[in-house]
Each structure stands twice: as structure tokens, then as C-alpha cells.
Amino acid sequence: EVQLVQSGAEVKKPGESLKISCKAFEYSFTVYWIGWVRQMPGKGLEWMGLVYPGDSDTRYSPSFQGQVTISADKSTNTAYLQWSSLQASDTAVYYCARRAFDDTGPMYFFDSWGQGTLVSVSS
Amino acid sequence: EIVMTQSPATLSASPGERVTVSCRASQSVGENLAWYQQKPGQPPRLLIYDASSRATGVPARFSGSGSGTEFALTINSLQSEDFAVYYCQVYKNWPPGITFGQGTRLDMK
Numbered sequence: 001e002v003q004l005v006q007s008g009a010e011v012k013k014p015g016e017s018l019k020i021s022c023k024a025f026e027y028s029f030t031v032y033w034i035g036w037v038r039q040m041p042g043k044g045l046e047w048m049g050l051v052y053p054g055d056s057d058t059r060y061s062p063s064f065q066g067q068v069t070i071s072a073d074k075s076t077n078t079a080y081l082q083w084s085s086l087q088a089s090d091t092a093v094y095y096c097a098r099r100a101f102d103d104t105g106p107m108y109f110f111d112s113w114g115q116g117t118l119v120s121v122s123s
Numbered sequence: 124e125i126v127m128t129q130s131p132a133t134l135s136a137s138p139g140e141r142v143t144v145s146c147r148a149s150q151s152v153g154e155n156l157a158w159y160q161q162k163p164g165q166p167p168r169l170l171i172y173d174a175s176s177r178a179t180g181v182p183a184r185f186s187g188s189g190s191g192t193e194f195a196l197t198i199n200s201l202q203s204e205d206f207a208v209y210y211c212q213v214y215k216n217w218p219p220g221i222t223f224g225q226g227t228r229l230d231m232k
Contacts, residue, residue, distance in 0.1 A: 037167075044226040108155050108213070
């Protein structure tokens, strides 16, 4: 069974750095793009970016470009989302998700999701 | 950037009823639209892709329709477990981007 298992909840102070993870199980990690999606408290879903673990190619939403770094380590089947300096407005649940793939290549939707990582930033 | 507009924002219905959620795209996306269901405290779950194809394990009471800029998700004979938030989603090749609708909350009347 395909699984994406995310790291646990984090409580941080403004200005601190953070790296959260998403470990993939039971599929070929290097073939599928992994996306990150933010959900602020009581709000909708916002796409942040994508990473292709096969060659670490990344794509960012303009809203998040320069604000976060997305990466992947194919030796450990793990994708990452990191911040160098957190702000209170980064408080949210962050989901990783696998971009679906078929015979023609990557598709446009996500077919498997991690359980989410709650990041709380407060002084 | 493609803008997705879902309506209504909130929908109240009773078990057994049929409901429809709409999603409009600011430009044509063909049939490249997906629908997700999200329950409180859970990640989203893929329901529909390619506008009308049900994902694995999704009950037949869920159906999708539409193409171009107008899409709909219909749930026939609502079950208690269907009360959730529903999102539509599209993708643009260049510049690459994924856009979600703002969500429709389906509440029990």
C-alpha cells in the first residue's frame, strides 16, 4: 500500500528554522513528483511546490517562491519542506502528496496524501 | 494563473438528498479537473479526476461532469459520511502551477 508518512507536529518561535519530512513507502519514489500543500487554520488548500525525486527538479508556486525550500533525498525516499526563518503566518498544517502518474507520464492531480504536519509558530 | 471559483461556499442538505457542487475555471482546462473530499482532521482524498472518472474505491453515488470552464460534482443519496469539505483542482503546464478552488462545505441540515 502506498504511504506517505510525515514528521510530527512542531512548535517554533518566529525567526527559527525548520525542516519537515515526508517519507514514501511501497512505490518507486524516484518516478513520482511530490507536492506540498498548505492549509492555514480553518482555510482551504494552497499549493506550494513540487519536487521530482529522480533529479531533484523543483517547481514553486509564485506565492511561495523564496519563502520555502523543497527538496528530496532519493537514498531515503524522503521529501522535505524547509524554512530558514519562520513567521507566525506560517502556522498551518502542511501536507505532502504524490502526483499521480500513468503510461503517458505525470498527471495533474494528487492520488495519495500524507497525514499532515502541524506547524505552530508563536513567540 | 487559473482562478477556480466554487459555489456555493456552504451547502446544507439532509441524508438521502442529492447535491451538486459547482466549479468554474477562469480559462479552459479541458477535462483536466479533479475533486477531493476533506473531513476534519484528515488529509484530502481524491474522489474524481479527468472531470468524471472516479478514483479507486470511491462509491458510485459520487459523479463528476463538465469540461472547459464549467464543472460539477454530484452526490446522490447523501450518506452521513459525505458531510465534508469538497475542493476542485486544476493544473497549468506553463508556468507550472496547481490551483485549488476555495472549497465547499457540505453540512448536515
